Amino acid sequence: MQTPSNSCVMHNAPMLLVIDLIGVFVFALAGATAGVRQRLDLFGVLVLSFATATAGGIARDLLIGAVPPAAFQDWRYLASAMLAGLVTFIWYDAMERLRNPVRVFDALGLGLFAVAGTQKALHFGLHPVMAALLGMLTGIGGGVTRDLLLSRVPVVFQSDIYALAALAGALVVVLGDWLQWAAMPTAIAGTLLCFGLRILAMWFHWHLPSAHHDSPDKD
Amino acid sequence: MQTPSNSCVMHNAPMLLVIDLIGVFVFALAGATAGVRQRLDLFGVLVLSFATATAGGIARDLLIGAVPPAAFQDWRYLASAMLAGLVTFIWYDAMERLRNPVRVFDALGLGLFAVAGTQKALHFGLHPVMAALLGMLTGIGGGVTRDLLLSRVPVVFQSDIYALAALAGALVVVLGDWLQWAAMPTAIAGTLLCFGLRILAMWFHWHLPSAHHDSPDKD
Amino acid sequence: MQTPSNSCVMHNAPMLLVIDLIGVFVFALAGATAGVRQRLDLFGVLVLSFATATAGGIARDLLIGAVPPAAFQDWRYLASAMLAGLVTFIWYDAMERLRNPVRVFDALGLGLFAVAGTQKALHFGLHPVMAALLGMLTGIGGGVTRDLLLSRVPVVFQSDIYALAALAGALVVVLGDWLQWAAMPTAIAGTLLCFGLRILAMWFHWHLPSAHHDSPDKD
Numbered sequence: 001m002q003t004p005s006n007s008c009v010m011h012n013a014p015m016l017l018v019i020d021l022i023g024v025f026v027f028a029l030a031g032a033t034a035g036v037r038q039r040l041d042l043f044g045v046l047v048l049s050f051a052t053a054t055a056g057g058i059a060r061d062l063l064i065g066a067v068p069p070a071a072f073q074d075w076r077y078l079a080s081a082m083l084a085g086l087v088t089f090i091w092y093d094a095m096e097r098l099r100n101p102v103r104v105f106d107a108l109g110l111g112l113f114a115v116a117g118t119q120k121a122l123h124f125g126l127h128p129v130m131a132a133l134l135g136m137l138t139g140i141g142g143g144v145t146r147d148l149l150l151s152r153v154p155v156v157f158q159s160d161i162y163a164l165a166a167l168a169g170a171l172v173v174v175l176g177d178w179l180q181w182a183a184m185p186t187a188i189a190g191t192l193l194c195f196g197l198r199i200l201a202m203w204f205h206w207h208l209p210s211a212h213h214d215s216p217d218k219d
Numbered sequence: 220m221q222t223p224s225n226s227c228v229m230h231n232a233p234m235l236l237v238i239d240l241i242g243v244f245v246f247a248l249a250g251a252t253a254g255v256r257q258r259l260d261l262f263g264v265l266v267l268s269f270a271t272a273t274a275g276g277i278a279r280d281l282l283i284g285a286v287p288p289a290a291f292q293d294w295r296y297l298a299s300a301m302l303a304g305l306v307t308f309i310w311y312d313a314m315e316r317l318r319n320p321v322r323v324f325d326a327l328g329l330g331l332f333a334v335a336g337t338q339k340a341l342h343f344g345l346h347p348v349m350a351a352l353l354g355m356l357t358g359i360g361g362g363v364t365r366d367l368l369l370s371r372v373p374v375v376f377q378s379d380i381y382a383l384a385a386l387a388g389a390l391v392v393v394l395g396d397w398l399q400w401a402a403m404p405t406a407i408a409g410t411l412l413c414f415g416l417r418i419l420a421m422w423f424h425w426h427l428p429s430a431h432h433d434s435p436d437k438d
Numbered sequence: 439m440q441t442p443s444n445s446c447v448m449h450n451a452p453m454l455l456v457i458d459l460i461g462v463f464v465f466a467l468a469g470a471t472a473g474v475r476q477r478l479d480l481f482g483v484l485v486l487s488f489a490t491a492t493a494g495g496i497a498r499d500l501l502i503g504a505v506p507p508a509a510f511q512d513w514r515y516l517a518s519a520m521l522a523g524l525v526t527f528i529w530y531d532a533m534e535r536l537r538n539p540v541r542v543f544d545a546l547g548l549g550l551f552a553v554a555g556t557q558k559a560l561h562f563g564l565h566p567v568m569a570a571l572l573g574m575l576t577g578i579g580g581g582v583t584r585d586l587l588l589s590r591v592p593v594v595f596q597s598d599i600y601a602l603a604a605l606a607g608a609l610v611v612v613l614g615d616w617l618q619w620a621a622m623p624t625a626i627a628g629t630l631l632c633f634g635l636r637i638l639a640m641w642f643h644w645h646l647p648s649a650h651h652d653s654p655d656k657d
Contacts, residue, residue, distance in 0.1 A: 042647055043601050130294065154368060282500070345511075
């Protein structure tokens with residue numbers, strides 16, 4: 001299970017780490033912003049930063065059997081998330097004026113995590129379809145956790161194309177692995193596709209269809 | 220830990236898979252229906268289908284150390300959940316008229332998962348009491364996850380006898396394993412007991428007692 | 439990964455078990471009380487007792503790769519949680535009058551779990567900073583799970599110094615491990631520091647700062 005697949009070109013450990021750490025920072029910004037808006041105290045904001053930034057990767061690592069998860073093995077994940085949390089806590093008003101930039105960072109983090117998650121799952125020998133699914137989970141897991149901890153329906157289930165963008169980025173990685181494309185360009189292409197889709201979806205308010213139904217009740 | 224127990228007669232892998240796949244389909248129907256009612260988009264409905272259908276089994280597999288979980292190793296779990304999600308999304312009005320059948324399917328899925336979860340936990344050498352607990356968790360985990368993702372108190376904590384039915388089905392499997400009954404009849408008996416209890420509890424509005432207390436405050 | 443660190447003096451298995459079982463009992467009291475207040479039925483109260491009492495330790499065990507988690511390997515965890523749940527369910531009015539004692543027990547459980555969680559994480563070879571983080575998670579995980587299952591924002595994110603007290607207790611253990619202090623006094627010191635901080639924070643309504651910001655919107 002833990003033997004790398006034979007297409008090792010994709011799985012560049014330092015690149016994975018750098019992608020992960022940037023993703024952690026931008027996702028932690030998004031988590032900390034949500035925490036400050038809910039008037040959490042400093043510690044709550046920091047916990048939410050760390051949880052938002054690492055939950056997706058932790059879920060992926062638990063599911064593929066890579067324990068302890070990277071976020072608990074390497075102190076730089078924690079440091080990156082704490083830094084983002086502190087920055088947000090101290091300069092919140094500036095961050096609030098940067099609301100759109102934060103959403104842009106979030107879209108970037110989504111792409112980075114979807115790509116890195118897919119790469120790691122392939123590296124652990126998962127079936128390509130499942131690796132893409134785990135990549136998507138890595139991307140959306142942080143936001144879902146953030147929303148669950150704040151007791152609201154995860155925005156990923158309701159809003160513009162979000163999970164689908166993550167899945168698209170993940171599929172690029174799976175395709176590249178299958179066709180033996182070079183690792184770095186594939187990762188960049190996957191990240192950019194996810195990022196672009198997400199930005200365009202926000203810009204043009206793209207939505208997926210909802211089911212049409214007559215019954216007004218919710219239970 | 221990962222050596223099978225010596226009562227191997229119970230642990231028929233193809234039978235486990237078939238039980239699991241049917242359970243995935245009927246639970247995914249229940250998850251998708253809840254998603255459509257909350258007006259999630261197509262992707263949200265599909266994610267909720269998959270989560271509802273597999274979360275119990277994933278939790279069980281993580282807890283017994285069977286990683287990657289079956290739901291991420293075998294594409295048929297995903298296919299089964301996606302199919303149920305699509306069917307529900309497209310023919311929602313028909314499903315809504317089938318509301319009672321959906322609840323019947325949910326009761327069937329509960330029994331199937333409680334039985335399959337218990338078998339797998341025994342197979343991994345857990346203590347019989349804990350195996351029954353994990354079987355119950357396998358049965359109720361999907362519904363709990365669905366409700367958490369929709370930001371509501373899990374119905375399993377409030378409604379008619381639900382978790383108890385799952386536990387009853389799981390205990391039949393544990394008992395059968397102990398007394399070395401044949402695998403298939405034991406599995407069918409456990410599933411039917413859980414299913415029957417659940418249906419009767421819905422029909423007759425059976426409840427467990429709540430604690431009597433004076434204080435009106437909730438905090 | 440699973441080789442014990444060389445400072446084995448800390449990691450006394452029977453002591454860990456006793457600490458864990460007492461922690462389980464007092465946390466299960468807190469979980470059951472919350473369940474009765476929400477008017478859950480008997481089974482819901484018992485499930486909430488078990489979940490509150492063991493979720494932190496289960497999360498820790500999954501993250502360090504100790505599967506099946508202790509709570510599923512040793513029936514005494516289940517028994518301890520069930521006993522606390524039943525006591526609460528039957529004598530709820532008495533427990534309600536003991537509201538302050540329950541909060542005192544909760545503070546004690548927090549300290550016990552933070553200490554035991556840190557010890558186990560060190561035992562599994564985690565980096566000291568991460569071991570302290572996992573100890574904190576072991577302490578707060580149960581309460582977070584209880585609040586998630588009851589569909590409310592985890593109190594740990596909003597209230598008086600709670601997670602910080604757990605972290606302080608965990609850091610004592612890490613420090614003691616580093617300086618090779620004797621196991622038992624270190625564990626007691628860590629537990630007492632956490633317990634004392636938590637009690638003082640409740641008594642004096644100590645809070646951590648919240649971020650100051652102008653925007654009144656929450657989204």
